[in-house]
Amino acid sequence: MASLCSSQVIGGNSSVGFPKFNRSGFRSGSCRIGFKIVASETQSEPDLSVTVNGLKMPNPFVIGSGPPGTNYTVMKRAFDEGWGAVIAKTVSLDAAKVINVTPRYARLRAGANGSAKGQIIGWENIELISDRPLETMLAEFKQLKKAYPDRILIASIMEEYNKSAWEELIERVEETGVDAIEVNFSCPHGMPERKMGAAVGQDCGLLEEVSGWINAKATVPVWAKMTPNVTDITQPARVALQSGSEGIAAINTIMSVMGINLDTLRPEPCVEGYSTPGGYSSKAVHPIALGKVMQIAKMMKEEYGDKDYSLSGIGGVETGGDAAEFILLGANTVQVCTGVMMHGYGLVKQLCAELKDFMRKHNFSSVEDFRGVSLPYFTTHTDLVQRQKEAIRQRKAIKKGLQSDKDWTGDGFVKETESGTNINSVSVWMPWTVSCWLLPPHPHHLACPVSAGGLRMIQTSISGVPPKISLWAKSRTHRSQEDMPLFRTQEQSSLKSQRKKKLPFDTNASIIVLLLTSSSVEPPKS
Secondary structure (H helix, E strand, C coil), X not given: CCCCCCEECCCCCCCCCCCCCCHHHHHCCCCCCCCCCCCCCCCCCCECCEEECCEEEXXXXXXXXXXXXXXXXXXXXXXXXXXXXXXXXCECCCHHHCCCCCCCEEEEXXXXXXXXXXXXXXXXXXXXXXXXXXXXXXXXXXXXXXXXXXXXXXXXXXXXXXXXXXXXXXXXXXXXCCCEEEEECCCCCCHHHHCCCHHHXXXXXXXXXXXXXXHHHCCCXXXXXXXXXXXXXXXXXXXXXXXXXXXEEECCCEEECCEECCCCCCEECCECCECCCEEEECHHHHHHHHHHHHHHXXXXXXXXXXXXXXXXXXXXXXXXXXXXXHHHCCCCEEEECHHHHHHXXXXXXXXXXXXXXXXXXXXXXXXXXXXXXXXXXXXXXXXXXXXXXXHHHHHHHHHCCCCXXXXXXXXXXXXXCCCCCEEEEEEEECCCEEECEEECCEEEEEEEEECCCCCCEEEEEEECCCCEEEEEEEEECCCCCCCEEEEEEEECCCCCCCCCCCCCCCCCCEEXXXXXXXXXXXXXXX
């Protein structure tokens, strides 16, 4: 099962009601996708439909390449159950060279010591690509597109290191009317022995050459399926995009040895007393897949933000929440393969229902509303250290009432005053309004979160204060070691405003400290 995967994310092209995909127009960068973040305020039924690279699907759930897409009957079943798209099992020109063995699966269970009663969390396969004649598979592609002209069918292909072979395979596959092509650069077992699969995906030089052949020939969208069995997955992903691919699918299975039978002392799965490392999938790979997809998504956003590239997230999807995690990282659609083998084709109904529940909870009306929302919250460890230092400093300063905070401006920044002014509330106006809070036990000291844009004005509601008060403030962002004077006013601001809307404190914003007194005082010198 060279292309077995537990879950993935891709894009598609509807053959009804949508224009023919134009690769040259796509590469011009005329269509901008980016990672838009928009939260809807409506309570309408969430819309699961997605359109990626011109391919429209009713939902983002796609049958991943493997046994669930091995023939016409099962692919028809997938469409009937409601899957958004189907990726067929990987094909090549000469199926006679593909010889599978039995058994070819092994499972890891959550029960102690591999108890047979435990939940399956890991699945290893040593299955190869399709061993059915290419002519048979192509005929079934045509039959399927005739029966479901408005549904997305994607061919998964793999060939040896031979330009003419790749070109012939692409031409013959496209003649069937498939909507897109996924190129298997990632099968970790069996096929690399023929310089196929991961043998290409792990060699950026080879990948660039082969990907160039493919994209020069193909007229439909092309996705390059990445192997996780590399040090930096962004490198081959970048090469595939630079070579003309419209999208990335990640990840394929992880090279593994499932285990050793402690009774026979032989490895699993055992074929005539022997085994070979295979591809690992299912729930246990989900965190690894999320990490790889996050890395690719960040690279794509930073380097290709103005291009309509798609991302197909793969690995361990069995619930709507699993799928939501991939989409939150920037994936366009989610493929499921091992999950279908374990739970059946009807799983898609559960996935759709659970994803809609998630969207209702967060008031998202479409998949695009939350795609990539979580991606900006990944940073470097060095930045995490600095952020935590700043947060700790702020918490300590607030707890101590900011009597003295040398980290900000040195001695004297916050001074006690002789006035017993009792401050009831203060709101700081900027492009928007934020809330300030008192710093007990000092009634004259307030901390206010502000953006780098600075303050527009201050509104106060103060009891027992003369008409004129003195306000001064200084601010320092977490990225600057210098304080910035903001303003000083002798006039008390208006006490009322009907437009005020307080927002919660943002720990990422700057902090200013206000000192309100009943007499005119000069702010301390910088």
